[in-house]
Amino acid sequence: MHLLKRMTLMGVAVVSLSGITYTAQTANASTYSTVSSTTMTKTAYHKKSTTGAVYNASHTKKVATLKGYPNTTWYATKKVVLKHNGKNAIYYQVKNGAGTKSGIIWHSYLTKGVAPFNVKYAKNAVAYDATDNKVVWSKSANTARPIASVSKLMTLYLVDKKVAGSGYSWSSKVKTNYSGLVAMGKDSACGGFRFTKSSYTVKQLYDAALIDSSNNAAIALGQWVAGGSTPTANKKFISMMNAQAKSWNLGKAKFVSSSGLEQSDLKAFGYSIGGADANMVSAKDVALIADHLITDYPSTLTTASVKSMTLSGQPLYNYNNMLSGRKYYQSSLKVDGLKTGYTPKAGYCFVGTGQKSGHNRIITVVLHDENEFTETQSIMNNAYSKNLL
Structure with missing residues (x-):
């Protein structure tokens, strides 16, 4: 009987047949x-x-x-x-x-060549160097469009401004018993923090407006800044918002709402002032508003980084999913703010800010986006990887 043995060693086939050995080279087609x-x-x-x-x-x-x-x-x-x-x-x-x-x-x-950078979903976007005060990347950043609750950044700036003045403090009381605001707090679509008391402190409503994006809290704060507690004071406050924008030379910013809700939604609660339906602001001007807010009042970032809290028995939840512990958190970006926003007309909007070690602070804005957090990540990483700031 013949003994047949077949072995493959290092690509060499060795065949032994009746004591006679033959060798043949074999090639591995997948080898590089x-x-x-x-x-x-x-x-x-x-x-x-x-x-x-x-x-x-x-x-x-x-x-x-x-x-x-x-x-x-x-x-x-x-x-x-x-x-x-x-x-x-x-x-x-x-x-x-x-x-x-x-x-x-x-x-x-x-x-x-260096890769050209773009974002797929955001209709308008910008990356802003908040340390050197310059735009480092943009996409249709000078086109004004609805910005939803991102509008609250201007409202909160004016609240900070009043608190910083004489005669007022974070413990100052704000009236919240106007029927339209009470009803808004209970509304499933436009609601937020429910007003169960006739007044709250400025700090309480500031937290509700920034952390939980409460619309009625923002409106109540605006009325307080304007010196009243009714829709008449709200209209005066919106004039103050536009005056502040003008003083900063924001040529692509026009406000008709202190909360970011559109007039078509505000009408049911007595807060429509007429004119355009929505706040119309460019991505670049939103970035400039955010820059003024965190530069002039840096404590804003302390509040903006709170992920959740309980206020007067009600939960406040921060929808910024780029904060530590959230789904889109990236440790190197060190995101510590700032504001989300959404209405069907405005789409998903997000203002993000952070400061990567060894770099300047960045402020990013995406408007009418579908993937606001992933695209913000991309914008921030692009700016840092190309040493734009």
Whole structure:
């Protein structure tokens, strides 16, 4: 009887038949071997299309797909020639700007230059350097559009301004017994903090307006700033909002609501003042309002970073999901504010701010977005990775 043995060792087939040994080279079609590696001047590249991927050095595992990193700049530092199926191909050894992804990629998947950056869903957006006071990136940032509860940033600025003046404090009382505000607090669509008392302190309503985005709390505060407690004072306060915008040379800001609710919603509660239906403000002007607020009154960030609390027996919940412990938190970005907003007309709006270690503070604004937190992350990371601030 003949004894047949077959073994494969290191790509060599060894066959033993009747004591006679034969050897034959076998090729592994999936194997990539390095032919040469040459250091090159660090050069920026970005995706030519969504095709392609970055692999580990042995080309056995995907590190990142270009489709998954559409706005990434890849920095090449070596030219590597690999042999596969008997053919040589040029690869680049690359790393992204943040230094979190690195590997090799076929050179034809890339094109030279820093990646152009854009966001997909936000209709208007801006990244603002709050330390050097300059716009570092924008998308239709000078086009005015509805901004929903982001409007409260201007309201809160004027509240801070009054508290900082003489004769007033955070413990000053604000009347909250007007029937329209009481009804608004109970409304499922327009409500917020329910007014169960005839008055609250300025600090209590400030917390309700900033943390929980309470509409009736914002309106009550505005009326207090204007010196009253009825819709007449509300109308006066809105004039003050527009005057403040004018003093800052915000040419793309027009207010008709202290809360951000549209006139069509406010009418049922006696707070429609006529004219345009919604506050119309550009992303850039929103960023400037936010900058004035946190620069002139930095304690705002302490309140804005509160994730939840109980006030007068009612829960206040902060919908900023980029804060620590929330779904979109990213530790390196150190986001500590600032304000969310939504109405069907305005879409999802978000003003974010934070200061990454070693960089200036950033303020970002996205208006009429569908993925406001992920796109804010992208805007912030893009600005930091490109050392724009």
